[in-house]
Amino acid sequence: xxxxxxxxLGFIAWxxxxxxxxxxxxxxxxxxxxxxxxxxxxxxxKLSPFMQRLARAHANCVEGLxxxxxLMLLAVVxxxxxxxxxxxxxxxxxxxxxxxxxxxxxxxAAVTARFTAFAVQMAIAVYWVVGLWQA
Numbered sequence: 001x002x003x004x005x006x007x008x009l010g011f012i013a014w015x016x017x018x019x020x021x022x023x024x025x026x027x028x029x030x031x032x033x034x035x036x037x038x039x040x041x042x043x044x045x046k047l048s049p050f051m052q053r054l055a056r057a058h059a060n061c062v063e064g065l066x067x068x069x070x071l072m073l074l075a076v077v078x079x080x081x082x083x084x085x086x087x088x089x090x091x092x093x094x095x096x097x098x099x100x101x102x103x104x105x106x107x108x109a110a111v112t113a114r115f116t117a118f119a120v121q122m123a124i125a126v127y128w129v130v131g132l133w134q135a
Contacts, residue, residue: 002081004072007088011069014096015061022054050103057102060118064095068121071128083131087124094120 001009022044029035035047043059044051068091075084098117101110 002076003085004076004081004088007092008069008072010092011061011065011095014092014099015058015065018054018058018061018099022051022058025051025054049106053102053106057099060102061095061099064121068095068125071125071132075128075132078132080132084128087127091121091124094118094124 026035026040029047030037039046042055044055072084072088075081094117098114098121101114101117104110
């Protein structure tokens with residue numbers, strides 16, 4: 001399997017992990033009677049700050065997957081994985097780091113670090129677009 005596809009699988013797995021974690025916690029809250037089954041909003045607004053950050057971290061992954069994952073998939077399908085393979089793991093690492101920082105804190109330093117991790121992903125994506133665009 002191409003490195004880009006491995007990283008794409010990792011991106012999908014990380015997104016799924018965040019979703020499973022959120023739903024496991026939500027299930028616990030329902031089973032313990034802390035929240036009724038119909039008491040959840042998509043952004044976890046009525047829940048703890050951690051749960052709100054978890055919802056946003058998951059949403060960030062879902063929002064980024066079509067762009068970052070699409071570029072990796074496009075490269076492999078087009079036979080141009082040499083463009084995305086060298087930085088595919090870096091992109092995944094930056095995505096996981098962004099999520100972990102998001103889960104940990106919303107302090108000014110954490111927000112700056114989280115944005116830096118996202119900026120790395122954006123720079124890689126722009127680099128990939130240029131590389132894939134070239135003949």
